[in-house]
Amino acid sequence: MADNDRKPHAIIIPYPLQGHVNPSVHLAIKLASRGFAVTFINTQSIHHQTLKALGQEHDGDGESDGSYDIFANVRGAGLDIRYTTMSDGLPVRFDRSLNHDQFMASLLHVFSAHVEEVVGNIVAMPGKRVNCLIADTFFVWPSKVAKKFGLLYVSFWTEPALVFTLYYHLDLLRINGHFACQDCREDPIDYIPGVESLEPKDMTSYLQESHPSSVCHQIIFNAFRDVKAADFILCNTVRELEPSTVSALQARKPFYSIGPVFPEGFTTSDVATSLWPESDCTQWLDTKPPGSVLYVSFGSYAHLSRADLVEIAHGLSLSEVDFVWVLRADIVSSNNIDPLPDGFKEQLGDRAIIIPWCRQNAVLSHPAIGGFLTHCGWNSILESIWSGVPLLCFPLLTDQFTNRKLVVDDWRIGLNLSNRNKTTREEVAKKIVRLMSKESGSEFKNAVGAVKKKLEEALMADGSSTKDFDQFLADIKDRIHQKEHLSDGA
Known part of the structure; x- marks a missing residue:
């Protein structure tokens, strides 16, 4: 087997919102620069908006036809990143922002079928073996899809560790009467591991709602059941910003603080991710x-x-x-x-x-x-x-x-x-x-x-985020080798 074929191969699927796509793109580049082969999957809607922002919109149905590849420049620089798209279950030009509930319902109920089809096709391709699925934590299906295709599941959390741990400990919030109750308590929350004290008004908007029955609540409930089966969790935060919260999570799960996930040079990027035309002021x-x-x-x-x-x-x-x-x-x-x-x-x-x-x-x-x-x-x-x-x-x-x-x-x-x-x-x-x-x-x-x-110190060679990312790479490669050894032995 050629050295190139021995590269670990990750499929990355970002949540189809601007604030989730950006760090996922930068994570893909970061992994590829450390020797991974990456297949990055955008939704056709995000792809179409990106083309429109660049003035390259075409008359087709929004499917990737090879005419534009957001990673073309970095691939030209030697990074092994492939790019494809899939449907999120809605028409490409459907206004997802103004029809939020319908969009979220599609991601909850329909999107996984498209994911299974596309991931299955990639896994079945001859040549490089796919090793892991890296998906946004807010998806409700990653552990199931990863298991179906024999992949390791890496959950990518694009928000602070404090928000992750609130969702992760929904059961404690329920039991203690701070969530999903008729008359929720208004005193500080002081029982979440790694969180000293938190006022209810400082919880996420979905945790402050008196009737948690919306489609977004269903996504949160299902996603945070699913993430408990993740093999690894990457978080776009810095350990020194949230030390107690990160430490408490690391005691529960393989949780790595690798932020801030920025492009090299910060102000520039060779990958187009903007969903709107950019003005220069x-x-x-x-x-x-x-x-x-x-x-x-x-x-x-x-x-x-x-x-x-x-x-x-x-x-x-x-x-x-x-x-x-x-x-x-x-x-x-x-x-x-x-x-x-x-x-x-x-x-x-x-x-x-x-x-x-x-x-x-x-x-x-x-x-x-x-x-x-x-x-x-x-x-x-x-x-x-x-x-x-x-x-x-x-x-x-x-x-x-x-x-x-x-x-x-x-x-x-x-x-x-x-x-x-x-x-x-x-x-x-x-x-x-x-x-x-x-x-x-x-x-x-x-x-x-x-x-x-x-933040700057965390990204230095001996910084906490660099060390966590290095540890993640070592840990996942070890798991990949274990799986390959068992597979070859079988």
Whole structure:
């Protein structure tokens, strides 16, 4: 057998959302650079959106026809990554963001059949033997598919360890009356292994709902039953950021903290992952003083209410701080072409630029950026820390409420935008000024610098994330050799 055929071969399937695809792409590159052969499977919908963002949309049904391969550049550099696509069970042009429940229902009930077919075809191909399936933890089927085809199952968790452990210990939350009960307790949660204390308001949005019967709850329940059968769990966090939580999880499962999973060089990537055309605001930023501009973005998926968006807009105006605002076309509704207040853009002059999408890490790393008004997506938080930019937190959905707790209470690298249900323009303006002021904002700037250092150290040759990734590679290769030895012996 040729040396090339002895490479460990991993199939990687990311959850079909922007915030999950990005770290999965970077994990694929990381594995391939360490000698793995990788087959990366995107959904046809994600593939189609990527093509559209690049201006390469075609008239077909969205299936991969070989005309565009997101890994072509890195393969040209010698990395062994193959690329293919499959259906998620819905038409390619179906609006998944605005029809969230139907999208999630398809991922819950239909997607696994497509996965089985595609994985089965890859496993049956002559030549290279497939060794492991690396799939997002939120999928409900990985352990079953891996078992069917004799593969090791590696679960990839793209959020902080704190969120993982809350879902992992749903039984404790139920037993203690903090979840899925008529009148849930409101006192702090202090019985989760590795979690000192947590207010119920800091749990994920799905754990705060009084009637946990939605399709997303079903996904969470099934996914975290399934993950208990995982052979390995990779987490996009840093041990030093969540030491007690990570240690407690490592005592239960082969759990490896390998974050932050960034592209080489951070601000650039040879792989196209953006689902929208990216605007370049570098020239405008170049005209602004260092640390003077607030970057505003609410991520790739969640929606703002029109009332909140209007108050935030007025608050930005009142603050008199320069800003870049990434405003997705569908941030409120796909039918609302311009949800901003009348005359808002005209009154700003040159103190702001509003764009539909951008390469976020490139903007955050620009010297002019001094703060980030964010929905608290985990990728956004890691990128902001890496760039030394403090955060103003306005969570909208899912893990973002727990992420805010880490940012504001644990690491003290940012502020809550609002502690009340109603957002007011006056409070928005006040918090922006506090974060961006050289005097009042210095505590956050200094704190984020200290946390950034932990991320940098974790990725050094002797850092915790490097060591965990090296240990994972050693452990999985050992398991692969054991399985091959048993297979050859049979």
